[in-house]
Amino acid sequence: MQALTYQGSKTVRVESVADPVLMADDDILLRVTATAICGSDLHIYRGKIPMMKDGDILGHEFMGVVEETGSGVTELKRGDRVVIPFVIACGSCFYCTKSLFAGCETTNPGRGAILNKKSLTAGAGLFGYSHLYGGYPGGQAEFVRVPKANVGPLKIPDALNDEKVLFLSDILPTGYQAAVNAQLGPGSSVAIFGAGPVGLMSAAAARFLGAEQIFMVDHHGYRLEFARETYGVIPINFDKDEDPAEIILNATGGHGVDATIDAVGFEAKGSALETALTAVKLEGSSGKALRQCIAATRRGGVVSVPGVYAGFIHGFLFGDAFEKGLIFKMGQTHAQLYMPELLEHIGNGKLKPEVIITHRMPLADAARGYEIFEKKEEECRKVVLTP
Secondary structure (H helix, E strand, C coil): EEEEEEECCCCCCEEECCCCCCCCCCCCEEEEEEEEECHHHHHCCCCCCCCCCCCCCCCCEEEEEEEEEECCCCCCCCCEEEECEECCCCCCCCCHHHCCHHHEEEEEEECCCEEEEEECCCEEEEECCCCCCCEEEECEECCCEECCCCCCCCCCCCCCCCHHHHHHHHHHHHHHHHHHCCEEEEEEEEEEEECCCCCHHHHHHHHHCCCCCCEEEEHHHHHHHHHHHHHHHEEECCCCCHHHHHHHHHHCCCCEEEEECCCCCCCCCCHHHHHHHCCCCCEEEEEHHHHHHHHHHEEEEEEEEEECCCCCEEECCCHHHHCCEEEEEEECCHHHHHHHHHHHHHHHCCCCCHHHHEEEHHHHHHHHHHHHHHHHHHCCCEEEEEE
């Protein structure tokens, strides 16, 4: 089959690889009909994610049609059309029974691995996201093996086309969990840092949950304008305003917003010191976005973090967070928990995640898709690939 493979920093290519096969009784084989490039894939593309190997198949946002089922698969049959959550969960371990699917104890053979003399505490296995998360081949391919197929794959009605439901695989439940973690509801105020796909889905979820005032911070004007037109956000361009938190405080009578959402993560552009520390591997992440979140959130408010972080953070203002009595909620998304509910909202037209798509390309052009997305060319917001 044809699949997109990792070949080192800034190098990916579509090549012929071995077809996947069933390996366990509860596996399915999926013929991929649509897949997407996620902002998290760019961390891999830039060489920022450890334990990647040349030839690894990328992609964790995908859907398709069931081609073959193992003897233990009870929930699906050949021909079913399904969306696959990016988290691989067993459904029966300590964490899965608490609906904390991203903490699954059984699906990640890389859990507890040692890298550079540091213990890694990665959770559940993830598709196409390095051997730190199990080394599972991803879905930017013609076919993919889906383990634990009785837990997670969601059947899709024929009335909904692929583009409407594809983002149930990751960014829609991620944005929704971020808004739920932020404790948003009718009349809430929130500031979202990052207007990439997860930030945009967070804005959609915030509006859906009833948030009244939504600030959005980014430095790509075209993304901010889209968010203003689509979700009614108050845009703040930090290329023009160096201290977005101050603007947010001034706009909220000095109190700050009820919650902030950090949809940027560890590749936020940091200070000169942070850049130097990262270069010599004394620091894994920039703390700039989190510092802004702490400053912009009112006392007793919530900082919700769907953005990916790694390693140590310089300048984490723990004292400020303590004095303000802030709540922090973060982590990988428990996608299986939210997918059925979100499918219902897509079906009734209350959520329209597909509106963020700007680029549709064949899988054969995936390398160009990565380049466009990484460089923010052609006002790119989201790339969808079809095998």
